[in-house]
Amino acid sequence: AVAVLAAVVGLGAGIYPALFLSGFRPIQLLRDKGMERAGHSRFRNVLVLVQFTISIALMAATGVALRQLSFMKRQALGFDKERVIVLPLRGGGQAGSPGAIKERLSRFDGIARVAVSSQVPGDTLFFNPYLPEGFAVGEMQYMGELDFDEDVIPTLGMELAAGRNFRGGAEGGGARDVIINEAAVRTFGWENDGAVGKEIRPIELKGPGEPFVVVGVVEDFHAESLHRPIEPLLISCSQDGYGALSVKVRPGQVGKVLDVLRAEWPGIDPGRPFEYAFLDEMFDRLYRSDERISRVFGVFAGLAIFIACLGLFGLASFTAERRTKEIGVRKVLGASTPEIVRLVTWDLLKWVAGAGLIAWPVAYLLTSSWLRNYAYRIEPGAWLFAGAAAAALAVAALTVSHQTWRAATDDPVHSLRYE
Secondary structure, rough: HHHHHHHHHHHHHHHHHHHHHHHHHHHHHOOOOOOOOHHHHHHHHHHHHHHHHHHHHHHHHHHHHHHHHHHHHOOOOOOOOEEEEEEEEEOOOOOOOHHHHHHHHHHOOEEEEEEEEEEEEEEEEOOEEEOOOOOOOOOOOOEEEEEEOOOOHHHHHEEEEEEEOOOOOOHHOOOOOOEEHHHHHHHHHOHHHHHHHOEEEEOOOOOEOOOOOEEEEOOOOOOOOOOOOOOOOEEEEOOOOOOEEEEEEOOHHHHHHHHHHHHHOOOHHOOOOOOOHHHHHHHHHHHHHHHHHHHHHHHHHHHHHHHHHHHHHHHHHHHHOOOOHHHHHHHHHEEEEOHHHHHHHHHHHHHHHHHHHHHHHHHHHHHHHHHHHOOOOOOOOOHHHHHHHHHHHHHHHHHHHHHHHHHHHOOOOHHOOOO
């Protein structure tokens, strides 16, 4: 939709004015006294104003989109996504328990840690209703569900704000132990330390089920992309339904570890193809659509400014020819070349400057509306819009400078003999 809108607006408002203005035959118009009317001049100026308003708005939108994308990629996620290889565990085919698989891989030097989980950050969360301690039956709260073993938190570099980590899940006697995040603590009106020991009951068909006991609070991390806010999470350690094997690699050992994993995989999940992905690349793929939007804005901003400059070039040629005699008279009366260039150029560039003033609030309103789609976003600064206007003004000045300079440096004798 964005691409179509940008194409229609950029091309529709750009091509026609550019062709209209650059299609003038200045000499013919100057010889035909009836062709030049004030209405025609105003219409051409308005076309320039519209073209550059659209161009500047698109340039500003491109800058905002690129800054938002950069912000999301640089934002602290609450976990370490670097040098983590993720392998899917499809279930049913593994040779041994998750613990046996982890023990098998941990003996290789290049592997720092191994963990298993239902999913990794970046995957879609599933939410279910729960009843935290102190809440009435009708006050159920929805929480995202994750299943981590005791090694996920240290493997991904997460930090505990209170309490402790898991102690081996069911094998450690804590089948009902859960860890919640700080977002859940805030939502429930608890304190981090006070949350430890609280009970949270799942809502089942027959009512509240057997309670979970909170043993720890993990610092907030982005389990999903930055399009969504951090939601309350309930992390269990049931060792059921694990779907991802996360391998933390030591620095400089990625290639070696991949060879090890490829060789060991038939003994881990027989009959399954060896598939892997890097956690940082998986998370970055969440922003592919944002990258496409940035590219679309950039392409159409470039196209719009190019078409606008074509129209401005035609208008500059027309203006220089129309004011040839005036320029000659000014030179005879002592006007310098820079003064004449400044006079003629300003008559054209003031419309571009006006376009910047119009585009500024328009672009701000549109980009602010677009940014509301992101839970974590930048605040579009004034310098982005001022920079877009300044860039358009500079390009426009370069566009008209050749024609105005040539007219200003022409021999006044030729100018006065014009016609």
